[in-house]
Amino acid sequence: xxxxxxxxxxxxxxxxxxxxxxxxxxxxxxxxxxxxxxxxxxxxxxxxxxxxxxxxxxxxxxxxxxxxxxxxxxxxxxxxxxxxxxxxxxxxxxxxxxxxxxxxxxxxxxxxxxxxxxxxxxxxxxxxxxxxxxxxxxxxxxxxxxxxxxxxxxxxxxxxxxxxxxxxxxxxxxxxxxxxxxxxxxxxxxxxxxxxxxxxxxxxxxxxxxxxxxxxxxxxxxxxxxxxxxxx
Amino acid sequence: xxxxxxxxxxxxxxxxxxxxxxxxxxxxxxxxxxxxxxxxxxxxxxxxxxxxxxxxxxxxxxxxxxxxxxxxxxxxxxxxxxxxxxxxxxxxxxxxxxxxxxxxxxxxxxxxxxxxxxxxxxxxxxxxxxxxxxxxxxxxxxxxxxxxxxxxxxxxxxxxxxxxxxxxxxxxxxxxxxxxxxxxxxxxxxxxxxxxxxxxxxxxxxxxxxxxxxxxxxxxxxxxxxxxxxxxxxxxxxxxxxxxxxxxxxxxxxxxxxxxxxxxxxxxx
Numbered sequence: 001x002x003x004x005x006x007x008x009x010x011x012x013x014x015x016x017x018x019x020x021x022x023x024x025x026x027x028x029x030x031x032x033x034x035x036x037x038x039x040x041x042x043x044x045x046x047x048x049x050x051x052x053x054x055x056x057x058x059x060x061x062x063x064x065x066x067x068x069x070x071x072x073x074x075x076x077x078x079x080x081x082x083x084x085x086x087x088x089x090x091x092x093x094x095x096x097x098x099x100x101x102x103x104x105x106x107x108x109x110x111x112x113x114x115x116x117x118x119x120x121x122x123x124x125x126x127x128x129x130x131x132x133x134x135x136x137x138x139x140x141x142x143x144x145x146x147x148x149x150x151x152x153x154x155x156x157x158x159x160x161x162x163x164x165x166x167x168x169x170x171x172x173x174x175x176x177x178x179x180x181x182x183x184x185x186x187x188x189x190x191x192x193x194x195x196x197x198x199x200x201x202x203x204x205x206x207x208x209x210x211x212x213x214x215x216x217x218x219x220x221x222x223x224x225x226x227x228x229x230x231x232x
Numbered sequence: 233x234x235x236x237x238x239x240x241x242x243x244x245x246x247x248x249x250x251x252x253x254x255x256x257x258x259x260x261x262x263x264x265x266x267x268x269x270x271x272x273x274x275x276x277x278x279x280x281x282x283x284x285x286x287x288x289x290x291x292x293x294x295x296x297x298x299x300x301x302x303x304x305x306x307x308x309x310x311x312x313x314x315x316x317x318x319x320x321x322x323x324x325x326x327x328x329x330x331x332x333x334x335x336x337x338x339x340x341x342x343x344x345x346x347x348x349x350x351x352x353x354x355x356x357x358x359x360x361x362x363x364x365x366x367x368x369x370x371x372x373x374x375x376x377x378x379x380x381x382x383x384x385x386x387x388x389x390x391x392x393x394x395x396x397x398x399x400x401x402x403x404x405x406x407x408x409x410x411x412x413x414x415x416x417x418x419x420x421x422x423x424x425x426x427x428x429x430x431x432x433x434x435x436x437x438x439x440x441x442x443x444x445x446x447x448x449x450x451x452x453x454x455x456x457x458x459x460x461x462x463x464x465x466x467x468x469x470x471x472x473x474x475x476x477x478x479x480x481x482x483x484x485x486x487x488x489x490x491x492x493x494x495x496x497x498x499x500x501x
């Protein structure tokens with residue numbers, strides 16, 4: 001019984017280290033091929049084609065941002081990487097690792113989050129500052145630990161509890177401000193501050209069925225900072 | 233300089249919003265704000281205030297998970313009456329085991345003018361719910377004496393447990409029979425899931441019945457879980473199990489206990 005959290009932590013660490021080693025490998029690849037002069041044009045055609053494709057693929061793997069977040073039903077603090085894409089960079093997929101202190105329970109918890117954000121509008125307030133009046137999307141959060149299950153264990157009669165304690169589906173709306181750094185060569189090219197109002201499936205179903213529960217009972221507030229990595 | 237200002241402004245904003253309670257760390261965070269260990273506190277009150285009473289009257293409610301409006305109305309109704317000595321909640325305060333659910337329910341029940349105690353329901357055991365229940369309300373097995381009647385409150389959610397935790401806990405039942413022997417003349421057993429229900433360890437149902445019948449003058453049993461009014465002599469031995477409807481039905485039971493006698497009433501609101 002005592003072994004299982006250790007096991008969970010170990011597999012989790014393995015997963016995280018694999019994740020970051022892939023990213024750093026990809027990053028090295030991009031740097032190497034990106035800085036070798038003349039690979040695109042000159043003599044060795046087959047070679048350059050290969051490297052270009054490799055570069056492209058690796059480029060996609062490298063996250064375009066790192067982020068930290070406070071609260072949001074995924075941990076007191078969470079950190080992770082994000083990939084921005086789309087013509088206006090209006091789409092973004094984030095992966096976050098969250099930490100929940102133990103508070104009044106026996107142990108602290110780790111959570112994993114996959115978030116899809118859509119940011120359709122952009123208002124340029126200043127040369128360096130832009131404002132996105134709407135960011136919205138969905139995030140899935142899973143809590144690590146034996147106490148939480150995706151599906152109820154076999155001991156229960158069929159569909160005894162018709163929900164998962166492990167997987168939360170959250171929706172959110174928020175806004176953000178982006179600040180673009182002046183430097184043209186710094187590792188990070190900008191910083192983004194965002195806030196989200198969010199709720200999960202279980203909070204929502206509790207909130208909408210009762211007048212007693214107020215908006216701030218079942219809607220949460222999250223704050224985050226996203227560091228945008230300079231892309232070549 | 234400009235950057236510094238932004239940072240200062242940011243911290244100020246952070247500090248301000250921290251005041252409001254809208255940051256949710258995690259649905260199962262176990263972050264408990266406010267009152268804790270409610271059962272123990274209220275039991276002390278019940279045992280003290282009603283020690284000399286010959287007649288006691290209590291309301292028995294159960295299964296208030298996700299029925300906040302109905303529970304809130306129940307509190308208003310009971311607070312208008314002045315003949316109820318205390319309230320017993322038969323368990324299932326939470327539906328999903330979320331930390332906030334326990335606190336929302338506690339905040340409603342805390343508006344009761346009379347003391348209340350809560351039992352552990354099967355839904356309260358989900359995820360880390362049992363830890364939260366223990367912190368906010370108290371131990372899953374407990375007892376108290378009101379007037380001359382001992383109330384034995386038992387965790388009977390065997391399906392939520394495994395072999396490592398005895399449910400029902402026979403050693404607790406036996407030990408409680410001996411405790412404070414001189415202070416009570418009759419007994420009532422309260423539980424969330426009654427024998428024969430899907431949660432109960434039905435392999436020991438008759439053993440359970442035998443062990444609680446060893447108590448001095450066992451009057452009857454109370455249970456929740458089945459979301460409907462029940463009045464059944466399950467073991468055909470004269471001990472009636474009274475089940476109270478879920479609070480969502482806007483119904484509850486009132487029991488009046490005198491010496492060697494009791495009456496009950498189903499109240500709708």
